[in-house]
Amino acid sequence: MAEYNRPTSEAEFQNNFKQKKPLMNPTEAFYESARCLFCYDAPCIKACPTHIDIPLFIKQIQTKNTEGAAQTIFNANWLGNTCGLVCPTGVLCEGACVFNHQNIMPIQIGRLQNFATHKVIDSGKEIFKVGKPNNKKMAIIGAGPAGIACACELRSLGYQVCIFEAKNKASGLAVHGIAPYKISNEEVLNEISYLQNQLGFEIRYNTPINSKEQLQDLEKNYDAIFLGLGLGKTGALEIEGENKKGVIGAVEFIEELRSKHHHLKVPNKVVVLGGGNTAMDAASEAAKMGAKKIVLAYRNSKEKMKAYKFEYDFAISAGVDSLFNLVPIGIVGKGKVEGVKFAKTELIEGKLQTKNNDVFVVQCDLVIKATGQAKQGAFYQLIDHLKCDNQSRLLINKETFQTSNPKYFAGGDAVNGGAEVVNAAYDGKMAALGMHQWLTK
Amino acid sequence: MVDLSINFAGIKAPNPFWLASAPPTNSGYQIMKAFEAGWGGAVWKTLGIPVVNVSSRYGSVNYRDTRMMGFNNIELITDRPLADNLREIEEVKKYFPNHAVIASLMVETRKEWIQIIKDVENAGVDGIELNFGCPHGMCERGMGSAVGQEPEVLKTIVEWAKDAAKVPVITKLTPNISHITDPGLAAYQGGTDAISLINTIKSIVGIDLDTYAPYPIVDGKGTNGGYCGPAVKPIAMNMLKDLAQHPEISKIPLSGIGGIETWRDVVEFILLGATSIQVCTAVMHYGFGIVREMDAGLRAFMDTKGYHTIYDFAGLALPNVTEWKHLDLKYKVIAAINPDKCIGCDLCYIACDDGAHQAIARSIDLKNRIPSIIEENCVGCNLCSLVCPVENCITMLRKDDGTAHVTWAERTNADDIPTSFNDNRAGGIGHFVPKPTDALKS
Numbered sequence: 001m002a003e004y005n006r007p008t009s010e011a012e013f014q015n016n017f018k019q020k021k022p023l024m025n026p027t028e029a030f031y032e033s034a035r036c037l038f039c040y041d042a043p044c045i046k047a048c049p050t051h052i053d054i055p056l057f058i059k060q061i062q063t064k065n066t067e068g069a070a071q072t073i074f075n076a077n078w079l080g081n082t083c084g085l086v087c088p089t090g091v092l093c094e095g096a097c098v099f100n101h102q103n104i105m106p107i108q109i110g111r112l113q114n115f116a117t118h119k120v121i122d123s124g125k126e127i128f129k130v131g132k133p134n135n136k137k138m139a140i141i142g143a144g145p146a147g148i149a150c151a152c153e154l155r156s157l158g159y160q161v162c163i164f165e166a167k168n169k170a171s172g173l174a175v176h177g178i179a180p181y182k183i184s185n186e187e188v189l190n191e192i193s194y195l196q197n198q199l200g201f202e203i204r205y206n207t208p209i210n211s212k213e214q215l216q217d218l219e220k221n222y223d224a225i226f227l228g229l230g231l232g233k234t235g236a237l238e239i240e241g242e243n244k245k246g247v248i249g250a251v252e253f254i255e256e257l258r259s260k261h262h263h264l265k266v267p268n269k270v271v272v273l274g275g276g277n278t279a280m281d282a283a284s285e286a287a288k289m290g291a292k293k294i295v296l297a298y299r300n301s302k303e304k305m306k307a308y309k310f311e312y313d314f315a316i317s318a319g320v321d322s323l324f325n326l327v328p329i330g331i332v333g334k335g336k337v338e339g340v341k342f343a344k345t346e347l348i349e350g351k352l353q354t355k356n357n358d359v360f361v362v363q364c365d366l367v368i369k370a371t372g373q374a375k376q377g378a379f380y381q382l383i384d385h386l387k388c389d390n391q392s393r394l395l396i397n398k399e400t401f402q403t404s405n406p407k408y409f410a411g412g413d414a415v416n417g418g419a420e421v422v423n424a425a426y427d428g429k430m431a432a433l434g435m436h437q438w439l440t441k
Numbered sequence: 442m443v444d445l446s447i448n449f450a451g452i453k454a455p456n457p458f459w460l461a462s463a464p465p466t467n468s469g470y471q472i473m474k475a476f477e478a479g480w481g482g483a484v485w486k487t488l489g490i491p492v493v494n495v496s497s498r499y500g501s502v503n504y505r506d507t508r509m510m511g512f513n514n515i516e517l518i519t520d521r522p523l524a525d526n527l528r529e530i531e532e533v534k535k536y537f538p539n540h541a542v543i544a545s546l547m548v549e550t551r552k553e554w555i556q557i558i559k560d561v562e563n564a565g566v567d568g569i570e571l572n573f574g575c576p577h578g579m580c581e582r583g584m585g586s587a588v589g590q591e592p593e594v595l596k597t598i599v600e601w602a603k604d605a606a607k608v609p610v611i612t613k614l615t616p617n618i619s620h621i622t623d624p625g626l627a628a629y630q631g632g633t634d635a636i637s638l639i640n641t642i643k644s645i646v647g648i649d650l651d652t653y654a655p656y657p658i659v660d661g662k663g664t665n666g667g668y669c670g671p672a673v674k675p676i677a678m679n680m681l682k683d684l685a686q687h688p689e690i691s692k693i694p695l696s697g698i699g700g701i702e703t704w705r706d707v708v709e710f711i712l713l714g715a716t717s718i719q720v721c722t723a724v725m726h727y728g729f730g731i732v733r734e735m736d737a738g739l740r741a742f743m744d745t746k747g748y749h750t751i752y753d754f755a756g757l758a759l760p761n762v763t764e765w766k767h768l769d770l771k772y773k774v775i776a777a778i779n780p781d782k783c784i785g786c787d788l789c790y791i792a793c794d795d796g797a798h799q800a801i802a803r804s805i806d807l808k809n810r811i812p813s814i815i816e817e818n819c820v821g822c823n824l825c826s827l828v829c830p831v832e833n834c835i836t837m838l839r840k841d842d843g844t845a846h847v848t849w850a851e852r853t854n855a856d857d858i859p860t861s862f863n864d865n866r867a868g869g870i871g872h873f874v875p876k877p878t879d880a881l882k883s
């Protein structure tokens with residue numbers, strides 16, 4: 001049973017969605033940074049997908065060179081501020097911090113990172129330099145973390161950059177998908193403006209690229225193209241009643257939540273389908289929006305869930321109930337959703353079997369499908385010689401990030417099938433270097 | 442664009458970050474690794490007739506969770522044969538022709554000085570440093586601080602070295618002396634091209650409470666060691682200032698040593714007149730990698746302030762370090778507590794009540810513990826702002842309007858200073874002091 005009051009104002013919304021990693025104040029940053037041991041060949045650096053020189057930036061915070069700390073962070077990761085707040089640090093840098101070996105709280109690397117970058121972003125102080133113009137032009141499709149990181153790196157190498165973005169905001173799932181208690185829209189978008197103001201890449205909003213003609217145009221007018229489209233909408237379950245009113249994809253639900261805040265009405269009884277991090281987020285968010293009974297339903301056992309344990313624990317602490325080993329076989333209700341019909345499942349000889357004789361209905365007013373986002377397969381077919389794997393993930397050269405069509409490079413969710421912002425940020429930067437190498441060799 | 446390169450008394454280096462003569466410069470391997478990491482110069486571990494060292498060589502002062510706040514050692518000069526060192530010096534210079542390699546030397550007789558200077562010059566060093574500093578072991582043998590404490594002897598040896606050397610000569614001073622300007626002037630008069638300071642300070646860092654032996658313990662016994670690390674920085678800076686303000690000594694470049702670990706330390710030493718800095722303990726603690734913090738920090742500082750080279754700001758703090766008698770007695774600051782930041786530890790209250798001037802009152806509001814400053818009692822000593830654990834919570838605010846200005850020197854000239862024990866010009870007259878018996882009330 002969740003016990004959040006339904007938020008009726010922005011203030012109540014913010015109160016329910018309190019930041020998990022609030023901005024550190026100078027005193028906290030001072031004490032926390034003093035704890036870091038400045039390890040040699042530090043394991044935290046290795047555990048960061050972008051290999052930020054963590055002991056260095058922490059020492060810079062300690063010596064009051066906060067701007068230098070931010071510089072160190074951005075040098076490795078163009079979305080350093082967002083990452084400080086949204087990275088699953090417990091399984092990345094902080095999980096690797098040596099203090100864990102003595103059961104001492106690891107250094108709060110994410111929050112220290114946010115402390116330094118937030119401060120320079122707030123000050124507006126310019127710390128980046130645009131590269132010497134080389135009169136070459138690059139196109140980027142998708143202004144998500146991967147596209148933005150790619151644009152920044154390309155600008156510092158001297159390329160002209162234009163990003164084509166389908167929506168009216170930059171930063172992709174960072175602003176549309178990530179849970180509001182991890183980061184506010186403002187915090188995400190401020191970082192993007194900070195980068196854009198200094199590096200001067202162009203973003204064309206509301207400009208989806210979805211035809212062969214558009215792509216041919218880009219190929220003609222640009223020297224290389226980066227694909228940072230991320231993933232698509234929530235995929236279909238292909239079960240009876242799926243189109244009833246009250247059934248929504250998790251990504252769509254969260255996107256609406258992030259833009260409407262307290263104006264979004266979430267009913268009392270919610271079923272969330274899935275066992276990944278998106279399912280955990282959607283369930284926690286439904287609870288914080290005032291739903292009373294939220295049931296998280298996963299087809300396999302608890303141990304098999306893909307979600308991080310801390311995300312599951314967070315949902316449970318928000319008042320979410322969970323059911324395991326059951327699969328939805330139909331949505332019931334007259335016109336609109338009234339419940340989900342489940343069948344029990346069982347693991348027999350390593351294979352998950354549905355027991356069609358063991359069926360029951362869980363009552364609800366809203367069903368959130370967090371069963372995976374569709375890939376951008378249809379789009380990729382518009383591009384000649386572009387190869388994907390059997391799950392529609394773009395295939396790339398792991399060093400250069402070049403796709404099988406040499407003019408195209410790619411990174412982020414489109415390539416990894418859905419990971420974290422930090423992976424997209426790394427890919428975007430590396431792809432830019434790959435593009436640069438290709439064009440200069 | 443920031444340019445960190447320096448020309449220190451004729452010794453050129455890509456940056457002012459040098460390794461002090463000590464274990465980190467014991468071998469060619471270490472120095473090459475350091476240059477790779479970003480150090481601009483290195484003073485080779487002191488060469489001479491090789492010694493035999495003890496096992497169990499270092500001790501430290503840990504302050505709470507901060508390890509090696511102070512560090513001490515009972516090591517002597519190099520224990521490696523000269524030929525090995527010379528070969529490695531040559532090799533380092535081959536790979537790093539533009540980095541500064543300086544040989545620290547310590548021998549006894551004039552003949553030895555002439556010989557070893559010739560040897561290291563042939564190996565390709567860019568300069569030599571005379572080690573008159575080691576406060577343990579070597580001094581018992583009439584070298585190191587035994588020389589550094591005798592200005593006349595020091596001067597003679599500097600003259601020998603200058604006579605023999607083609608490369609610049611740096612004289613490294615010991616701080617184990619009353620007036621650093623005495624050996625400083627002797628070195629200057631002996632013709633040294635530059636001075637570096639400080640070497641280590643005589644110390645005992647601790648006693649084992651079971652064996653009653655001082656650290657580091659060698660088979661149940663110990664000896665005084667040489668103290669260094671962050672703890673000695675204030676002493677080093679004061680001595681540096683003494684030399685940098687001296688009318689004659691200040692004509693030659695000074696290399697600052699003692700407790701340097703971060704870019705701030707580096708900037709502070711440069712502001713006090715150093716134009717190269719040397720580091721030992723911080724490297725022994727964290728490895729050569731710390732130079733990346735110093736480098737980034739120094740560059741950022743120079744960028745912000747608009748300095749091109751370190752010479753643009755070297756010594757800029759010197760005019761502001763004056764004698765006590767020239768300080769303005771009319772200047773008046775008073776503590777102010779920011780109630781939004783205060784966490785109610787009352788450390789400021791008790792520090793002021795027991796350790797200063799009874800100028801802080803505890804909260805009378807039962808709902809919080811935020812103390813308040815009794816402005817008329819506050820003498821502006823800073824103590825509360827120093828003990829307060831919260832960043833920027835207690836600030837010292839200026840209260841005088843800056844129009845009046847009088848110094849002790851001026852008052853002395855005007856015959857306006859207390860001269861008898863109960864003189865009514867005493868500074869504390871009229872200042873609030875509680876009745877002694879107030880201490881007895883609960």
Ligand SMILES: Cc1cc2nc3c(=O)[nH]c(=O)nc-3n(C[C@H](O)[C@H](O)[C@H](O)COP(=O)(O)OP(=O)(O)OC[C@H]3O[C@@H](n4cnc5c(N)ncnc54)[C@H](O)[C@@H]3O)c2cc1C
Pocket residue numbers: 086087088141142143144145146147164165166167169170171172173174177178179182207208209210228229230231251254277278281379411412413414418419420421422424
């Ligand atoms: C619910 C949810 C919660 C998450 N929580 C976290 C978290 O806590 N921490 C974390 O690190 N990561 C989290 N992630 C993952 C993270 O958001 C993604 O890994 C990251 O945003 C991927 O970046 P990207 O640039 O590859 O793609 P996206 O962020 O998806 O960006 C793609 C961009 O391309 C645009 N686009 C797509 N198609 C076109 C087209 N045809 N033409 C033009 N533009 C197009 C899209 O509008 C979008 O702006 C979460 C993801 C989800 C779904």
Ligand SMILES: Cc1cc2nc3c(=O)[nH]c(=O)nc-3n(C[C@H](O)[C@H](O)[C@H](O)COP(=O)(O)O)c2cc1C
Pocket residue numbers: 461462463464486487512513514516517518519545572574575613639640641668669670671673698699700701719720721722723
């Ligand atoms: C273990 C150890 C050995 C040292 N050996 C020498 C030496 O051989 N010659 C010398 O001139 N100084 C020697 N020193 C002194 C250092 O060069 C330096 O002057 C001193 O440590 C202060 O700097 P720091 O605070 O950065 O350590 C030694 C210091 C230590 C800790």
Ligand code: SF4
Pocket residue numbers: 035036037038039042043044045054055096097098099107109
């Ligand atoms: S592992 Fe932990 S203590 Fe070591 S450098 Fe990284 S954050 Fe600091």
Ligand code: SF4
Pocket residue numbers: none
């Ligand atoms: S630091 Fe190295 S040489 Fe010294 S005691 Fe430890 S292992 Fe031995």
Ligand code: SF4
Pocket residue numbers: 778779782783784785786787788789790810811812828829830831834835
């Ligand atoms: S020391 Fe600082 S935090 Fe503590 S009571 Fe005084 S003002 Fe408050």
